[in-house]
Amino acid sequence: xxxxxxxxxxxKLTPDGLEQILDVLHKIGFETIGPTLGxxxxxxxxxxxxxxxxxxxxxxxxxxxxxxxxxxxxxxxxFNAAPQSWKRxxxxxxxxxxxxxxxxxxxxxxxxxENTAELAxxxxxxxxxxxxxxxERVFTSSEQRDDSYLAVRKxxxxxxxxxxxxxxxxxxxxxxxxxxxxENFDLALTEVVNANxxxxxxxxxxxxxxxxxxxxxxAEPTEDEVxxxxxxxxxxxxxxxxxxxxxxxxxxxxxLEHPEWDEVSKxxxxxxxxxxxxxxxxxxxxxxxxxxxxxxxxxxxxxxxCFTLDFAKVAGGNFRTSPRSRYRQWLTHKLSSWVDQFGKxxxxxxxxxxxxxxxxxxxxxxxxxxxxx
Amino acid sequence: xxxxxxxxxxxxxxxxxxYKLAGMTxxxxxxxxxxxxxxxxxxxxxxxxxxxxxxxxAGAIDIAFFPEATRRMLRGPYDIxxxxxxxxxxxxxxxxxxxxxxxxxxxxxxxxxxAGGIQxxxxxxxxxxxxxIVYTSPEYISTLDxxxxxxxxxxxxxxxxxxxxxxxxxxxxxxxxxxNRRPNVPTHSVCITCKMNNNVCxxxxxxxxxxxxxxxxxxxxxxxxxxxxxxxxxxxxxxxNPSSLSERFNQLGETRHDIVLAFRSxxxxxxxxxxxSDNYEK
Ligand code: SF4
Ligand code: SF4
Ligand code: SF4
Ligand code: SF4
Numbered sequence: 001x002x003x004x005x006x007x008x009x010x011x012k013l014t015p016d017g018l019e020q021i022l023d024v025l026h027k028i029g030f031e032t033i034g035p036t037l038g039x040x041x042x043x044x045x046x047x048x049x050x051x052x053x054x055x056x057x058x059x060x061x062x063x064x065x066x067x068x069x070x071x072x073x074x075x076x077x078x079f080n081a082a083p084q085s086w087k088r089x090x091x092x093x094x095x096x097x098x099x100x101x102x103x104x105x106x107x108x109x110x111x112x113x114e115n116t117a118e119l120a121x122x123x124x125x126x127x128x129x130x131x132x133x134x135x136e137r138v139f140t141s142s143e144q145r146d147d148s149y150l151a152v153r154k155x156x157x158x159x160x161x162x163x164x165x166x167x168x169x170x171x172x173x174x175x176x177x178x179x180x181x182x183e184n185f186d187l188a189l190t191e192v193v194n195a196n197x198x199x200x201x202x203x204x205x206x207x208x209x210x211x212x213x214x215x216x217x218x219a220e221p222t223e224d225e226v227x228x229x230x231x232x233x234x235x236x237x238x239x240x241x242x243x244x245x246x247x248x249x250x251x252x253x254x255x256l257e258h259p260e261w262d263e264v265s266k267x268x269x270x271x272x273x274x275x276x277x278x279x280x281x282x283x284x285x286x287x288x289x290x291x292x293x294x295x296x297x298x299x300x301x302x303x304x305x306c307f308t309l310d311f312a313k314v315a316g317g318n319f320r321t322s323p324r325s326r327y328r329q330w331l332t333h334k335l336s337s338w339v340d341q342f343g344k345x346x347x348x349x350x351x352x353x354x355x356x357x358x359x360x361x362x363x364x365x366x367x368x369x370x371x372x373x
Numbered sequence: 374x375x376x377x378x379x380x381x382x383x384x385x386x387x388x389x390x391x392y393k394l395a396g397m398t399x400x401x402x403x404x405x406x407x408x409x410x411x412x413x414x415x416x417x418x419x420x421x422x423x424x425x426x427x428x429x430x431a432g433a434i435d436i437a438f439f440p441e442a443t444r445r446m447l448r449g450p451y452d453i454x455x456x457x458x459x460x461x462x463x464x465x466x467x468x469x470x471x472x473x474x475x476x477x478x479x480x481x482x483x484x485x486x487x488a489g490g491i492q493x494x495x496x497x498x499x500x501x502x503x504x505x506i507v508y509t510s511p512e513y514i515s516t517l518d519x520x521x522x523x524x525x526x527x528x529x530x531x532x533x534x535x536x537x538x539x540x541x542x543x544x545x546x547x548x549x550x551x552x553n554r555r556p557n558v559p560t561h562s563v564c565i566t567c568k569m570n571n572n573v574c575x576x577x578x579x580x581x582x583x584x585x586x587x588x589x590x591x592x593x594x595x596x597x598x599x600x601x602x603x604x605x606x607x608x609x610x611x612x613x614n615p616s617s618l619s620e621r622f623n624q625l626g627e628t629r630h631d632i633v634l635a636f637r638s639x640x641x642x643x644x645x646x647x648x649x650s651d652n653y654e655k
Contacts, residue, residue, distance in 0.1 A: 038573070039572075039573045039578070039600070040573065040578055040579060041573040041578050043571075043573065064576075064577055064621065065577060065580075066574075066577050066578045067578070083573050083574070083578070084568070084571060088571065093568075093569035093571075094569065266614075266617065267614075267617045268614065268617070269562070269586040269587065269613075269614045269617055269618060270562070270612050270614065271562040271564040271565070271585070271586035271587075272561060272562055272564055272565045272568075273564050273565075273568060273574070273586070276564070276565060276568035276569070277568065287557045288554060288557075289545065289548070289557060290548055290549075290552040290554065291429070291548060292426070292429045292430060292432070292433040292544065292547065292548045292551060293429065293432070293433060294548075294551060294552045297552075302569070303565070303568075303569055305561070305565060307561075308559070308560075308561040308565070308611070309560065309561070309611045309612060310559065310560070310561070321612075323612055323614065355577065356574055356577055358564070358574070358576050358577065358583070358585075358586050358618070358621060359617055359618070359620070359621045360621075
């Protein structure tokens with residue numbers, strides 16, 4: 001079917017059609033990054049074709065535990081949030097900001113080249129899509145403006161994938177970020193796989209999305225097919241974990257001396273894993289280095305965490321020495337003061353901080369204990 | 374990095390030292406000495422292993438005393454002293470005091486110098502028994518009853534952890550000193566580096582016990598990058614919580630004895646690790 005601009009923006013695609021989309025993206029110069037099997041996990045890496053997708057695999061996530069297991073079908077996207085989010089592609093863990101060279105009696109400043117990557121992200125979950133939007137808001141705000149982030153973001157092509165089942169630690173439904181992607185994608189897929197058929201319902205979210213899918217073989221879905229897909233996504237809304245989006249911000253800031261902060265700090269390792277895997281955490285530190293001769297200096301920016309001691313070190317001392325104060329900072333910033341700062345919660349409910357905390361501290365359980373909800 | 378003798382903000386040397394590195398770099402190259410105490414030499418070899426950088430180092434500093442590498446032995450005082458090895462004999466104690474006196478800035482390198490090393494395992498036993506087993510004439514042996522870090526006897530300006538050290542941390546520290554800036558030697562967990570490297574956590578995804586959350590970064594998270602748990606070579610991180618990690622090890626099926634052994638290795642005598650292994654031995 002050849003699509004005209006302005007026609008109904010919902011299509012039906014076979015797996016072969018998805019392969020054609022990847023081909024189109026490659027032809028127009030995109031690097032395609034998507035989920036693939038790696039090191040007993042489903043990780044996001046460069047993929048060449050749909051054969052690289054983790055077809056027939058799923059993940060099982062619990063606090064401090066992650067395992068991949070075989071599914072009893074051949075779904076391409078039958079799993080949930082990967083160990084690490086997409087943020088490293090937009091906001092790299094370590095980046096040189098500029099270099100300075102001594103030249104005669106003066107100094108020569110060398111700015112870092114712009115990041116020219118043209119990335120197509122394949123299989124972005126609704127919660128992750130919201131996280132990208134949140135970081136974008138942070139990095140476009142005047143105080144934290146980061147042009148290198150924006151340069152990559154502007155060129156980003158996003159194929160979202162709606163979740164048809166949720167993972168053990170997911171709580172997007174209560175955060176209002178998933179399991180159905182509403183906006184900010186170029187294309188969004190819902191995968192339907194059963195004994196008789198295997199297809200994707202595609203929603204087109206942008207003109208670029210439209211032009212990429214234009215010449216790809218597709219069909220008009222029946223109402224039944226669209227409803228089947230929607231029903232699967234509704235299934236994913238039933239999640240064990242939840243957070244009260246309305247009351248949490250106020251209740252947290254009203255309970256800064258709650259005894260649970262002491263209790264959780266006995267378990268917390270202050271290791272920083274939660275902040276590293278969180279798709280919205282954006283903190284970094286800046287390091288200046290020189291070579292031995294002192295002729296070349298470099299300023300680098302690398303990921304930092306509110307769990308490190310250096311994070312709160314200022315002239316005259318450190319204002320967050322206890323792990324208790326650091327855990328409290330993480331939780332109250334993410335779920336409370338973030339709202340004051342950016343108008344929305346800093347948590348999208350992906351559950352990564354629960355899965356990848358080495359001792360399984362559960363952000364939703366902590367909030368319930370502290371706010372009494 | 375534990376102590377700064379020079380305030381990074383105001384550039385004033387504390388402890389009454391009127392010693393200035395900044396001007397010195399132009400006038401003459403700083404004199405550097407490398408001293409060895411009880412150790413395996415591995416950390417000193419890391420210096421030699423910095424082949425590509427060594428020429429730069431040799432250009433930037435004057436290696437005045439480094440018996441492992443050169444026959445040249447200039448007398449002190451030295452601008453920078455690098456010390457490998459733990460203090461295990463009364464003679465070591467005297468010698469480290471002399472070393473301290475002869476060096477304006479003292480850097481200890483490796484688990485032996487910073488925590489007592491693997492040889493500190495003897496600190497849990499009666500040394501006399503070892504001496505009798507090992508030496509035919511034990512009456513000639515004069516030793517301390519424990520293997521101790523250098524910092525227990527003299528003031529140390531910079532500590533570089535690891536068994537063995539990371540040569541890039543050493544180069545970074547020397548380069549920082551030469552250029553009058555604070556060296557970048559982070560003290561947070563290995564986990565942060567592990568995540569920056571895009572590793573899949575071996576503890577969460579494979580159930581492999583890993584000391585990364587309580588261990589100081591510095592190695593580049595080598596072991597988890599090769600699917601092994603961290604062995605804790607860099608000793609306790611800045612705010613370690615070993616008891617919580619041990620509980621998790623326990624849930625993963627490690628016995629009390631396994632936990633004792635996990636904490637009792639290269640940095641066995643570092644306080645946080647020592648206490649944890651003691652708790653599980655009871
Ligand atoms: S949190 Fe929601 S959108 Fe994110 S992976 Fe889980 S089910 Fe999908
Ligand atoms: S706080 Fe936890 S659940 Fe929320 S977005 Fe971050 S990692 Fe995901
Ligand atoms: S909450 Fe968990 S992941 Fe976060 S710092 Fe504490 S122990 Fe580490
Ligand atoms: S593998 Fe070890 S060092 Fe890496 S994140 Fe997991 S616990 Fe931390």
